[in-house]
Amino acid sequence: MQQLAGQITYQDWDLEKARELASEFADRTGGVMIALHKIQETFGYVDDTAMAMLGKVFNLSRAEVHGVTSFYHDFRRHKPGKYTVKVCQAEACQAMGSYQLTEKIKSFLGTDFHGTSEDGNFSLEAVYCLGNCACSPNIMIDQQTYGRVTIEGFKALADSLVKEAV
Amino acid sequence: MTRIFIPRETTAGSLGAELLVKAIETEAKYRNLDVEIVRNGSRGACWLEPLVEVETAKGRVGYGPVTSEDVADLFDNDFLNGGKHANSLGNVEELDWFKNQQRLTFARCGIIESTNVAEYKSLGGFVGLKNALATDQDGIIQEVLDSGLRGRGGAAFPTGIKWRTVADCEADQKYIVCNADEGDSGTFSDRLIMEGDPLSLVEGMTIAGLAVGATEGYIYLRSEYPLTRIILEDAIANAETAGYLGKDIQGSGKDFTLEVFMGAGAYICGEETSLLESLEGKRGQIRFKPPLPAIEGLYGKPTVVNNVISLASVPVILEKGGKHYAEYGQGRSLGTMPFQLGGNIKKGGLVEVGFGLTLRQLIENFGEGTATGKPVRAIQVGGPLGAYFPESLMDTPLDYEEFAKAGGMLGHGGVVVFDDSVNMAKQARFSMEFCSVESCGKCTPCRIGSVRGMEVIDRIVAAESAEERESEHIVLKDLCDTMESASLCAMGGLTPIPVMSAVKHFPADFNL
Ligand SMILES: Cc1cc2nc3c(=O)[nH]c(=O)nc-3n(C[C@H](O)[C@H](O)[C@H](O)COP(=O)(O)O)c2cc1C
Ligand code: SF4
Ligand code: FES
Numbered sequence: 001m002q003q004l005a006g007q008i009t010y011q012d013w014d015l016e017k018a019r020e021l022a023s024e025f026a027d028r029t030g031g032v033m034i035a036l037h038k039i040q041e042t043f044g045y046v047d048d049t050a051m052a053m054l055g056k057v058f059n060l061s062r063a064e065v066h067g068v069t070s071f072y073h074d075f076r077r078h079k080p081g082k083y084t085v086k087v088c089q090a091e092a093c094q095a096m097g098s099y100q101l102t103e104k105i106k107s108f109l110g111t112d113f114h115g116t117s118e119d120g121n122f123s124l125e126a127v128y129c130l131g132n133c134a135c136s137p138n139i140m141i142d143q144q145t146y147g148r149v150t151i152e153g154f155k156a157l158a159d160s161l162v163k164e165a166v
Numbered sequence: 167m168t169r170i171f172i173p174r175e176t177t178a179g180s181l182g183a184e185l186l187v188k189a190i191e192t193e194a195k196y197r198n199l200d201v202e203i204v205r206n207g208s209r210g211a212c213w214l215e216p217l218v219e220v221e222t223a224k225g226r227v228g229y230g231p232v233t234s235e236d237v238a239d240l241f242d243n244d245f246l247n248g249g250k251h252a253n254s255l256g257n258v259e260e261l262d263w264f265k266n267q268q269r270l271t272f273a274r275c276g277i278i279e280s281t282n283v284a285e286y287k288s289l290g291g292f293v294g295l296k297n298a299l300a301t302d303q304d305g306i307i308q309e310v311l312d313s314g315l316r317g318r319g320g321a322a323f324p325t326g327i328k329w330r331t332v333a334d335c336e337a338d339q340k341y342i343v344c345n346a347d348e349g350d351s352g353t354f355s356d357r358l359i360m361e362g363d364p365l366s367l368v369e370g371m372t373i374a375g376l377a378v379g380a381t382e383g384y385i386y387l388r389s390e391y392p393l394t395r396i397i398l399e400d401a402i403a404n405a406e407t408a409g410y411l412g413k414d415i416q417g418s419g420k421d422f423t424l425e426v427f428m429g430a431g432a433y434i435c436g437e438e439t440s441l442l443e444s445l446e447g448k449r450g451q452i453r454f455k456p457p458l459p460a461i462e463g464l465y466g467k468p469t470v471v472n473n474v475i476s477l478a479s480v481p482v483i484l485e486k487g488g489k490h491y492a493e494y495g496q497g498r499s500l501g502t503m504p505f506q507l508g509g510n511i512k513k514g515g516l517v518e519v520g521f522g523l524t525l526r527q528l529i530e531n532f533g534e535g536t537a538t539g540k541p542v543r544a545i546q547v548g549g550p551l552g553a554y555f556p557e558s559l560m561d562t563p564l565d566y567e568e569f570a571k572a573g574g575m576l577g578h579g580g581v582v583v584f585d586d587s588v589n590m591a592k593q594a595r596f597s598m599e600f601c602s603v604e605s606c607g608k609c610t611p612c613r614i615g616s617v618r619g620m621e622v623i624d625r626i627v628a629a630e631s632a633e634e635r636e637s638e639h640i641v642l643k644d645l646c647d648t649m650e651s652a653s654l655c656a657m658g659g660l661t662p663i664p665v666m667s668a669v670k671h672f673p674a675d676f677n678l
Contacts, residue, residue, distance in 0.1 A: 029384065029425070029427065029445060029446070029447075029464075030427055030444065030445050030446055030447035031447055032447040033427070033428070033430060033444065033447050034427075034428070036430070037389075037428055037430065058447070067449050068447065068448060068449055071432065071449040071450060071451075072429075072430035072431055072432050072450070073430070073431035073432060074389055074430035074431035075430060090351030090352075090550065090600075091351045091352055091509065091546055091550065091582045091593070091596070092351055092352045092508040092509040092580075092582045093351075094509075094593075094596070095509035095510040095582060095583065095584045095585070095588065096509065096510055096537065127390065127431070128349070128351060128433060128550075128600065128603075128604070129349065129350070129351040129352070129353075129390070130176075130390050131176065131348060131353070131354040131356075131357045131390060131391060132176060132177050132180050132212075132354065133351065133352045133353070133354055133506065133508030133509060133514070133580070133582065134177070134212035134213065134354070134506070134507060134508045134511065134514025134515050135177055135180060135181065135212055135215070135514070136508065136509060138180065140390070143392040143393075144179070144180075145176055145179065145180040146180050147177065147180035147181050148181070
């Protein structure tokens with residue numbers, strides 16, 4: 001039975017490899033979206049050089065590809081930290097103190113949203129609802145959601161992830 | 167061999183279910199006991215997760231919430247034979263929390279191994295499809311019309327009428343698109359059914375395909391649900407293997423294929439025309455309506471776009487009849503609704519009941535009040551575009567029309583509870599902020615108005631005189647009027663609802 005991916009190690013940007021990945025979806029409904037996901041899963045972000053390449057593969061202008069990429073919150077244009085932490089900012093989590101938790105996480109990691117901790121381990125993002133609203137506040141690290149998160153719990157989790165990464 | 171049920175599901179997983187599975191496996195091995203761990207979905211009692219159930223001679227016995235630290239203790243207390251433990255629940259179906267629900271759409275959820283076709287069939291699965299194959303397009307649509315089912319995604323449009331429109335179109339290709347974007351904060355029913363009983367969605371979409379003459383279906387799933395994707399794809403593969411999807415379904419000569427498509431973190435892509443743009447691989451910008459997607463949808467072809475719960479309710483309607491479904495609920499709100507209790511709530515989770523229960527009954531009888539133990543002060547029903555209600559409106563029945571009369575909307579059935587520490591000016595400001603973050607950018611009242619909205623609310627709160635405050639209040643009202651009347655879609659059009667309901671019911675928080 002397939003499980004969620006554990007730690008994700010991103011490969012260094014490789015345009016040829018990205019082209020190969022994207023070409024697989026050339027004939028699929030909404031193929032460019034599937035390709036963007038696949039590229040980001042592999043490299044952690046979508047490099048600028050992918051725009052022209054995706055345009056060729058999907059028969060779009062570079063501007064169109066750029067338009068699609070920039071529309072969606074998910075697609076990043078710069079390499080992220082080893083782990084991406086998303087903290088839910090929506091109402092059910094607010095009702096359980098998510099803003100206070102967010103401030104503490106920001107100061108613990110030493111970064112604001114859309115930034116990365118200095119040691120390169122954690123990128124921080126906002127997310128609006130993880131669909132776990134009866135167990136707030138919630139965060140997601142890479143593919144895994146964590147419920148009823150406290151700052152102590154977060155620190156312990158972050159420590160164990162850093163250990164796992166080395 | 168003893169069967170132990172542990173949900174493979176996001177909530178249980180977020181509270182340590184995967185560690186628990188490993189711990190139970192290890193402990194059983196160590197004690198030389200023969201166990202089989204079955205991965206069901208959640209029954210929806212999020213407050214009991216991770217909920218472990220054991221199949222014993224006396225029936226299914228529940229323990230919850232359980233963490234990996236409880237495991238040795240559970241074995242010591244002979245939980246494999248239903249032994250007593252601090253977390254014993256007995257037969258969970260006998261708990262009031264479940265007994266007082268009316269489960270139709272979620273009848274199987276949490277009971278069966280989630281993607282197992284044989285277990286699905288043992289509890290009525292695929293009977294609806296069989297009945298659909300035995301009748302014609304009109305016959306299927308008539309059952310859905312008789313059920314009174316209205317779209318559960320928010321707009322509450324009658325599902326049967328939408329299907330009729332698509333069925334009546336002449337086209338070489340038609341599509342069924344399931345809206346699994348579930349962007350509304352406070353909602354998780356789509357996720358629960360997709361993780362706990364995904365075959366009901368597969369069956370519902372197949373029946374929709376038969377009803378309108380469509381052979382291709384897509385599930386547009388939000389990217390925040392990666393586990394859901396894995397489970398859905400398992401279910402689709404299992405249904406194909408068993409001949410319930412693909413070519414020549416059950417020897418009927420009818421085809422239907424299904425594919426999961428991932429969104430990329432844009433709330434607006436829950437709106438059906440934005441969703442279709444996105445599914446075509448474009449920016450998720452709203453299309454002008456008309457034409458309706460039913461007439462010109464995906465790639466310009468007639469397309470049914472329905473919410474997960476609308477589609478997953480179809481199998482039971484075809485199995486037991488539209489009239490049976492319509493016996494639940496009241497007035498023009500027929501059938502059942504899976505409400506989702508979240509936020510500051512003691513016993514949160516999924517409560518499926520016929521329409522008509524009051525908000526108070528839901529929050530007090532099922533939820534047992536706030537998690538913090540403080541008084542309830544505000545409740546937001548229907549997601550980020552839904553109204554904030556004060557305690558005094560808690561006796562409003564959960565019914566589309568009754569809620570509209572009280573200035574609210576049921577939407578997708580999310581109920582978010584706040585205790586008395588909430589500051590409603592901050593909540594109103596957040597509604598504007600959310601609109602500015604998630605606006606598709608096509609029209610000015612939404613894109614710019616929401617930014618102005620945040621500024622005006624800040625100025626109201628900071629105002630130094632009553633006059634200044636009142637004049638800013640008038641600016642806010644005018645701005646909301648403009649957003650409401652001049653926005654192309656409900657994102658800009660409904661954002662004023664939570665904002666103005668907060669002003670109306672909680673003026674003190676704005677110093678008004
Ligand atoms: C801003 C916005 C967001 C929406 N988000 C969702 C959503 O996440 N899920 C959903 O099913 N419907 C959503 N809708 C409603 C859809 O546009 C559409 O009405 C629905 O998918 C139709 O299916 P139904 O008739 O089965 O409800 C949204 C609408 C708007 C205006
Ligand atoms: S109201 Fe907002 S989200 Fe809707 S079309 Fe206009 S700009 Fe886009
Ligand atoms: S509001 Fe945070 S998980 Fe739903």
